[in-house]
Amino acid sequence: MSSAVRLFPRKLLVACLGAALVLMTARAAPAQVFDPGTFELSNGLKVVVLPDHRSPVVHHMVWYRVGAADEPAGKSGLAHLLEHMMFKGTKTLAAGEFSKIIARHGGNDNAFTSDNYTAYYQSIAREHLPMVMEMEADRMVNLLFGEEDFRTELSVVREERRARTDTEPSSLLMEQMRKRLWGDYPYANPVIGWEDELVRLTREDALAFYDRFYGPDNAILIVAGDVRTEDVRPLAERTYGQLKSRGFGVRSRDRVPGAALDDTMVLHHWQVRQPSITRILVAPAQSSDPNGHVDALKVFAELLGRGPTSHLYRSLVVDRKIAVSAGAWYSAESLDYGTFGLYAIPAEGVSTETLVKELDAELARLLASGVDADEVARARHRLKAGLVYARDSLSRGAQTMGVALTTGSTVESVESWPARLDAVTVEAVEAAAKALFNPDTRRMVTGILLPGQDAEGEAAQ
Amino acid sequence: MRARMLSVALLVVACVCGALAWFVFRAPQEGPAYARVATVTTPLGLKAYLVSDDTLPVVSMKVLFQAGSIYDPADRRGTANLLSTLFDEGAGDMDALAFQSRLEDLAVSLDFSVNRDNLSVSLRTTTDTLDEAFEMLRLALCEPRLDPDAIERMRAAILASIRLDSGDPSSIATNALFGKVFGTHPYAFDEKGTDESVRSLGRDDLLAFLKARVSRENLAIGVAGDISAGQLAVLLDRTFGPLPETASGPEVPAPQPVFDGSVTRVPFNVPQSTALLMQPGLLRPDPDWHAFYLLNYVMGGGGFNSRLMEEVREKRGLAYSVYSALYPFDKVGVWLVGTATENSGMPRSLLVIKEEWTRMATSGPTARELEDAKTYLTGAWPLSFTSTGSVASMLASMRLLDLPPDYIVKRNDIVSGLTLEDLERVRKRVMDPALLTGVVVGP
Numbered sequence: 001m002s003s004a005v006r007l008f009p010r011k012l013l014v015a016c017l018g019a020a021l022v023l024m025t026a027r028a029a030p031a032q033v034f035d036p037g038t039f040e041l042s043n044g045l046k047v048v049v050l051p052d053h054r055s056p057v058v059h060h061m062v063w064y065r066v067g068a069a070d071e072p073a074g075k076s077g078l079a080h081l082l083e084h085m086m087f088k089g090t091k092t093l094a095a096g097e098f099s100k101i102i103a104r105h106g107g108n109d110n111a112f113t114s115d116n117y118t119a120y121y122q123s124i125a126r127e128h129l130p131m132v133m134e135m136e137a138d139r140m141v142n143l144l145f146g147e148e149d150f151r152t153e154l155s156v157v158r159e160e161r162r163a164r165t166d167t168e169p170s171s172l173l174m175e176q177m178r179k180r181l182w183g184d185y186p187y188a189n190p191v192i193g194w195e196d197e198l199v200r201l202t203r204e205d206a207l208a209f210y211d212r213f214y215g216p217d218n219a220i221l222i223v224a225g226d227v228r229t230e231d232v233r234p235l236a237e238r239t240y241g242q243l244k245s246r247g248f249g250v251r252s253r254d255r256v257p258g259a260a261l262d263d264t265m266v267l268h269h270w271q272v273r274q275p276s277i278t279r280i281l282v283a284p285a286q287s288s289d290p291n292g293h294v295d296a297l298k299v300f301a302e303l304l305g306r307g308p309t310s311h312l313y314r315s316l317v318v319d320r321k322i323a324v325s326a327g328a329w330y331s332a333e334s335l336d337y338g339t340f341g342l343y344a345i346p347a348e349g350v351s352t353e354t355l356v357k358e359l360d361a362e363l364a365r366l367l368a369s370g371v372d373a374d375e376v377a378r379a380r381h382r383l384k385a386g387l388v389y390a391r392d393s394l395s396r397g398a399q400t401m402g403v404a405l406t407t408g409s410t411v412e413s414v415e416s417w418p419a420r421l422d423a424v425t426v427e428a429v430e431a432a433a434k435a436l437f438n439p440d441t442r443r444m445v446t447g448i449l450l451p452g453q454d455a456e457g458e459a460a461q
Numbered sequence: 462m463r464a465r466m467l468s469v470a471l472l473v474v475a476c477v478c479g480a481l482a483w484f485v486f487r488a489p490q491e492g493p494a495y496a497r498v499a500t501v502t503t504p505l506g507l508k509a510y511l512v513s514d515d516t517l518p519v520v521s522m523k524v525l526f527q528a529g530s531i532y533d534p535a536d537r538r539g540t541a542n543l544l545s546t547l548f549d550e551g552a553g554d555m556d557a558l559a560f561q562s563r564l565e566d567l568a569v570s571l572d573f574s575v576n577r578d579n580l581s582v583s584l585r586t587t588t589d590t591l592d593e594a595f596e597m598l599r600l601a602l603c604e605p606r607l608d609p610d611a612i613e614r615m616r617a618a619i620l621a622s623i624r625l626d627s628g629d630p631s632s633i634a635t636n637a638l639f640g641k642v643f644g645t646h647p648y649a650f651d652e653k654g655t656d657e658s659v660r661s662l663g664r665d666d667l668l669a670f671l672k673a674r675v676s677r678e679n680l681a682i683g684v685a686g687d688i689s690a691g692q693l694a695v696l697l698d699r700t701f702g703p704l705p706e707t708a709s710g711p712e713v714p715a716p717q718p719v720f721d722g723s724v725t726r727v728p729f730n731v732p733q734s735t736a737l738l739m740q741p742g743l744l745r746p747d748p749d750w751h752a753f754y755l756l757n758y759v760m761g762g763g764g765f766n767s768r769l770m771e772e773v774r775e776k777r778g779l780a781y782s783v784y785s786a787l788y789p790f791d792k793v794g795v796w797l798v799g800t801a802t803e804n805s806g807m808p809r810s811l812l813v814i815k816e817e818w819t820r821m822a823t824s825g826p827t828a829r830e831l832e833d834a835k836t837y838l839t840g841a842w843p844l845s846f847t848s849t850g851s852v853a854s855m856l857a858s859m860r861l862l863d864l865p866p867d868y869i870v871k872r873n874d875i876v877s878g879l880t881l882e883d884l885e886r887v888r889k890r891v892m893d894p895a896l897l898t899g900v901v902v903g904p
Binding site for chain 1: 766833
């Protein structure tokens with residue numbers, strides 16, 4: 001997922017915390033969350049269909065099992081830059097034509113890149129589904145672009161880096177925190193790329209990366225909307241089904257983040273007017289969970305830090321009034337390792353040192369005294385409540401399935417979440433939380449963002 | 462995630478392209494479910510648009526009160542915004558924790574937000590908790606506690622958010638530009654108010670604003686999902702009945718914005734400059750609204766199909782984001798243009814934008830551009846109706862603008878009927894590069 005965690009007071013930003021929890025979800029435990037149709041083509045392309053007949057439109061997505069964490073050393077930013085280049089033409093389509101054709105048919109299209117996946121999508125009237133499938137299948141194997149278009153797009157991506165990171169102190173700090181946290185593991189690199197590596201990327205790098213990772217057996221097709229599984233199958237056979245399997249192996253990264261770590265990084269920056277603290281920890285992933293802690297950790301993150309009734313908000317903001325905002329998130333939909341995070345914004349007159357100490361003390365108390373059975377029950381209920389609304393969106397099921405299937409998880413895992421959630425006990429939550437924060441094994445970085453003392457920026461005011 | 466294109470987060474309201482209400486009401490029975498809009502009129506005289514659809518056991522409602530920040534007293538900027546954060550911080554006999562826990566128990570989501578014109582309420586519930594959900598909304602609106610403790614907590618959060626904005630280039634640009642163009646008129650000020658004004662707000666200010674602006678007279682209601690007209694009518698009267706019948710307080714006059722064509726530098730020592738420009742636009746009820754909307758699509762509202770994106774980003778690589786957007790406020794319409802470019806390249810970006818603005822103002826869209834825009838805008842219309850929440854939002858906007866219930870069906874005919882003459886008329890009326898007035902936040 002994105003390396004940028006933006007901090008906001010809770011009222012103004014509840015949404016961004018939700019983003020960390022990919023699976024939100026249901027109350028009367030529906031047997032199925034999204035109830036998709038699935039099949040696989042003979043060339044290895046996996047297909048997921050999520051019917052929704054309320055509006056005569058479809059949401060068509062192709063996800064590739066490749067992201068920033070798969071980049072060769074020294075070439076950070078390549079996966080994302082390639083995503084941009086995928087709009088720059090094929091053997092039969094000129095640069096920029098892809099999006100123009102989609103728009104001329106009343107459709108929206110876009111794409112996104114993360115550590116573990118790259119995805120392309122179109123939302124369009126259902127009668128144009130065959131056309132978009134043909135076009136997406138075309139650029140799966142026929143990408144072609146010139147040097148000049150590559151150089152221009154590299155400038156665009158550098159502007160994107162400036163907008164998202166270089167002018168955002170919280171992003172600059174998070175980038176450094178992730179570098180420290182992940183050590184030798186590739187999540188240490190930002191998806192957008194390090195500036196000095198980004199500028200050295202070449203057209204040949206992009207084409208080589210494309211050749212290495214793009215093809216039907218490294219992709220997942222997801223179609224949501226006003227279609228049936230039996231309609232999608234012949235269309236998929238006729239388009240993607242014509243492409244040759246490439247023989248991609250299973251992704252494996254033989255690197256590890258490193259030994260236990262407890263570091264604090266401080267960034268003084270002249271742009272900062274509001275101090276804040278953020279902490280990230282290496283955590284288990286849904287698809288890589290040797291001790292079976294993931295489901296319980298999701299419940300722990302929920303009770304600890306999501307929303308105004310959560311433990312941290314109640315204790316630090318409401319009762320003790322030493323913070324104006326506080327919370328936690330857990331991102332488990334990731335290969336090999338997930339990330340657990342905490343954040344807090346100090347109240348006026350409270351130093352970040354004090355707040356970090358109090359946050360630590362609060363966590364220690366909670367781990368020592370154990371979580372409350374009622375807290376666990378309420379957190380489970382809240383997580384399931386969201387599931388009731390899971391199908392009231394054209395794209396949400398497609399997004400959830402895409403993330404799961406590109407991070408080593410499965411359709412079955414998504415669909416069985418309500419049942420697994422029901423099985424999470426108080427003891428399991430405590431065991432998972434204790435393991436996560438175990439001082440002998442945890443890998444943890446705390447970032448503190450403070451106003452700068454350097455006069456350079458202030459002088460320019 | 463790193464997306465190829467940042468969506469324009471600036472557009473305040475759902476883009477209902479307003480038409481004049483010249484259609485006689487008929488409840489259309491053909492077409493997709495979302496187009497079958499019923500008008501519900503309650504015994505108390507409340508009016509709502511409703512799309513009944515029992516596909517999912519879910520109901521969404523959107524309510525817009527004309528109670529945005531422009532109605533804040535001049536010495537109390539931020540009143541509407543602070544109030545909006547307090548509705549779920551305790552109501553009736555429930556304090557904040559009790560109220561929020563109750564919402565969680567019910568799995569009901571209830572959100573409040575404020576922009577310059579409106580206070581907006583979004584309610585979503587499953588059908589088995591319909592009565593309870595509307596009761597929570599009634600309590601929030603009619604019996605909010607406004608406990609001193611909650612006021613201080615929300616005030617502290619808003620002050621922190623104002624400090625965050627004060628280090629953010631695009632927030633700085635927006636505030637500087639609106640201040641420059643609108644002077645001391647309420648549209649000049651950010652919804653949140655200033656550090657000083659937010660500190661000055663008291664409980665009495667909140668109560669006075671609530672009483673004056675949150676009434677049965679100035680609200681627009683849209684509902685979608687598994688609910689019948691009869692059920693809804695009862696719930697609406699029960700929920701909004703206790704509110705004052707009419708709104709009061711001073712009228713906000715139409716602003717007299719000043720577009721002097723200058724571009725002011727706002728010193729901020731960042732590696733990338735942010736530019737924001739503005740020229741006059743149109744009000745939503747304007748007969749030329751749809752032509753204007755299409756003109757903006759071709760100019761800079763259509764992502765990769767707009768001229769600004771083509772010239773600034775695709776051809777020259779000067780920016781990641783470049784766009785134009787319509788802001789049809791209640792009392793004034795404005796047209797914004799924005800981009801961000803590495804400092805040394807910003808003069809070039811501004812030059813290209815100015816040239817493109819002039820080219821469009823002089824000769825308008827081509828016949829091909831008009832046709833492409835029409836096929837996009839009509840084809841993409843159903844994409845606005847893919848959840849009960851998005852349908853409810855559209856219906857509330859239609860109520861606010863007094864558009865007829867069959868607007869969803871008729872809107873594409875209006876867009877399809879636009880001609881080059883319509884586009885010529887509107888660009889001559891509205892578009893003027895000499896009026897592009899702006900700010901550049903950068904060193």
